[in-house]
Amino acid sequence: MHTYEVTVTWTGNRGTGTSGYRDFDRAHDIAAEGRPVIEASSDPAFRGDRSRWNPEQLLVAALSDCHMLWYLHLCAVAGVIVESYVDKAVGTMVEEKNGAGQFTEVILRPRVRVAAPDMVAKARELHHEANEKCFIARSVNFPVRHEPEIS
Template sequence: MAEFTATVVWQRVTDPPEPFTDQRYSRRHAWQFDGGFQMPASSSPHSVPLPFSDPAAVDPEEAFVASLSSCHMLWFLHLAAKAGWVVDHYADAAVGQMARNAEGRMAMTQVVLRPHAQFAGDRAPTRAALKQLHHAAHEACYIANSVKTEVLCEPV
């Protein structure tokens, strides 16, 4: 069993002090990871209006989409290398949709991955083999296996 950690830190602005109970406080915070990396984070401006959210920071919804995309990519690269295909470039313009789920709660109800892989030389998988690679990457992805959200993959 592996354990993964992230530390999330928020501090109320006290100079001048934000009242807090009126909901007019900054949602800006930091994500800290075990390797020492720290990332600015915030609520999404879609959820909390400016200036109480920070559009320049990563919000949990964006991180959720990026996490699914990143996990899929890492498995895809592994499986492509194992099959003997050399990937030169990989990009994914992933999009997540927030809507009410079957229980009537707001949720990330769909994430669409749109990966595009470029292969070295003239040796690239057939369309069918590429589709199978993406299917296998999706099946292996720890994050996709951990959520109820429908995760679709539409390679371009």
């Protein structure tokens, strides 16, 4: 079993706390021992600061990051030499009339360059296995799709 500890500290008190919906900032810090602090907020659509990360972006980033790390591991074990990897992931969230919402899907769009043309087929195949092993993708209740481009 593994545990992951983080500390989230609200930093958005303008002096009157949450005295009104528009009277506080959504700013907060996400910290873990020995790591740089992540300055976060809510999405700008929810009165957040667009210069800070929001939870929705962090969820999409976690899915992309987890997939990439599994993928690189699987490629190394299979003898597929990855020279570059860039994923422009997109998450879709719907909001309900009552303000609740949920993600409906995340699409990972990794652009992978491998060392040789004979590695392309195996490189493409390993995306499926990486998705099956990714701890984060296995933990969410919406589809995580892949649209890899291998060259």
